[in-house]
Amino acid sequence: MTVLKLSRSQFPAGFQFGAAGSSYQTEGHGFGGAGGTHWDSFAATPGNVANGENGSIACDHYHHWPQDLDLAAECGFDAWRFSISWARVIPDGYGAANSAGLDFYDRLIDGICARGMKPFATLYHWELPSPLADRGGWMNRDIADWFADYADTVMRRIGDRIHSVAPINEPWCVAWLSHFMGLHAPGLRDIRATARAMHHVPLAHGAAVQAMRALGQKNIGLVANFERVLPAFADAASCRAADLYDQIYNRWFLSAVRLGEYPADALAGLAAHMPAGWEQDFAQISTDVDWIGINYYTRKLITAGPTGMFGDFREVEGPLPKTDVGWEIHSEGLLHFLKMVWEECARGLPLYVTENGMANADFPVAGAVPDNARISYLQDHLRQLLRAVGSGIDVRGYFVWSFLDNFEWSLGYAKRFGIVHVDFDSMRRTPKASYFALRQALSR
Ligand code: IFM
Numbered sequence: 001m002t003v004l005k006l007s008r009s010q011f012p013a014g015f016q017f018g019a020a021g022s023s024y025q026t027e028g029h030g031f032g033g034a035g036g037t038h039w040d041s042f043a044a045t046p047g048n049v050a051n052g053e054n055g056s057i058a059c060d061h062y063h064h065w066p067q068d069l070d071l072a073a074e075c076g077f078d079a080w081r082f083s084i085s086w087a088r089v090i091p092d093g094y095g096a097a098n099s100a101g102l103d104f105y106d107r108l109i110d111g112i113c114a115r116g117m118k119p120f121a122t123l124y125h126w127e128l129p130s131p132l133a134d135r136g137g138w139m140n141r142d143i144a145d146w147f148a149d150y151a152d153t154v155m156r157r158i159g160d161r162i163h164s165v166a167p168i169n170e171p172w173c174v175a176w177l178s179h180f181m182g183l184h185a186p187g188l189r190d191i192r193a194t195a196r197a198m199h200h201v202p203l204a205h206g207a208a209v210q211a212m213r214a215l216g217q218k219n220i221g222l223v224a225n226f227e228r229v230l231p232a233f234a235d236a237a238s239c240r241a242a243d244l245y246d247q248i249y250n251r252w253f254l255s256a257v258r259l260g261e262y263p264a265d266a267l268a269g270l271a272a273h274m275p276a277g278w279e280q281d282f283a284q285i286s287t288d289v290d291w292i293g294i295n296y297y298t299r300k301l302i303t304a305g306p307t308g309m310f311g312d313f314r315e316v317e318g319p320l321p322k323t324d325v326g327w328e329i330h331s332e333g334l335l336h337f338l339k340m341v342w343e344e345c346a347r348g349l350p351l352y353v354t355e356n357g358m359a360n361a362d363f364p365v366a367g368a369v370p371d372n373a374r375i376s377y378l379q380d381h382l383r384q385l386l387r388a389v390g391s392g393i394d395v396r397g398y399f400v401w402s403f404l405d406n407f408e409w410s411l412g413y414a415k416r417f418g419i420v421h422v423d424f425d426s427m428r429r430t431p432k433a434s435y436f437a438l439r440q441a442l443s444r
Pocket residue numbers: 022025170295355401408409417
């Protein structure tokens with residue numbers, strides 16, 4: 001398939017199509033006076049990242065952004081979703097700002113607007129300044145104040161041109177994946193650290209929302225990731241494990257912000273390790289947001305792990321076709337979460353699909369990059385989104401992850417999610433077949 005059998009005209013008027021990326025994965029963290037982050041030290045530790053790679057150069061978007069934005073605008077995108085690097089703006093995480101860092105985002109946002117796209121910013125997409133990590137990072141309650149101060153600094157400078165902002169991308173990854181599973185920085189596997197991060201992430205989200213509201217910032221959202229989870233087997237233990245996994249992954253943060261509580265079984269498992277006084281924090285955590293963003297990629301089949309301990313899950317390989325990172329392709333899951341969020345906690349707030357896409361083993365062939373599997377993936381997921389719209393769910397936009405091939409965290413540069421191929425030696429950008437298919441669909 002080389003054509004996306006869909007067109008913009010099938011979507012509601014004003015629907016935003018966007019491309020997404022993040023600071024550490026694309027910019028090149030070594031440029032422009034950014035401070036060190038826990039991702040730099042995590043990546044410098046043998047065994048954490050494939051091939052010992054890191055984000056110091058990444059796609060060199062720091063220097064190539066005009067070309068990247070030109071390509072996005074030529075594709076017909078309405079919006080550009082990017083993140084701001086805390087350590088680029090405030091190298092120590094608190095205190096003095098780096099004017100070169102603020103200038104960079106200032107120019108970037110002007111560049112996005114000049115090309116007729118809307119800037120969708122995220123304040124935290126995972127690279128925590130090292131001095132804050134040294135003070136316990138997400139385990140330290142003070143992170144809520146540090147984060148609110150950072151949000152204030154950023155928005156005073158660029159808030160006037162930001163179309164929309166979300167404080168934290170994918171809270172589950174920041175807390176659980178990084179403190180319980182140890183797969184992302186800071187690489188911990190500790191339940192006390194996890195419980196603290198699971199609470200301080202939504203607390204910091206709420207603090208940043210309040211700081212931005214105090215400046216009059218509009219259009220503030222919450223972006224969470226969702227994974228369709230089903231019991232791997234029909235027995236009671238698998239059903240219980242899948243339900244708990246669902247609470248931790250899909251419901252903890254959303255429920256905290258929108259319903260003012262944590263899901264009961266997940267809380268029962270973490271309760272002994274929660275920071276004192278957590279029950280009093282929901283007024284801050286549940287500060288109103290204006291929209292909800294859903295990041296969706298795959299489903300998992302889950303059963304209980306051998307120890308029977310809280311959080312011991314075993315993933316069983318499913319039968320569906322898989323992407324290059326081994327994730328099952330299950331587009332119905334997107335519809336499931338659009339419905340779930342809409343019915344259980346949106347209470348009328350508009351939804352966005354803020355990330356969706358696939359890793360594929362792409363390489364140039366005679367100047368072209370034939371990523372037909374990605375075209376099918378995008379088509380299937382966009383069709384599910386249209387079903388949601390057809391059933392009355394207010395979905396306002398869709399962002400493909402990602403625009404560029406980039407640093408895929410612990411998997412390094414080998415796993416390619418972009419609709420634009422990046423040669424990481426020459427930094428040459430080559431639009432893939434999916435880029436051209438999207439361009440055609442967006443023009444009709
Ligand atoms: O690359 C990541 C991104 O940083 C967050 N969402 C999932 C993507 C693919 O793994």
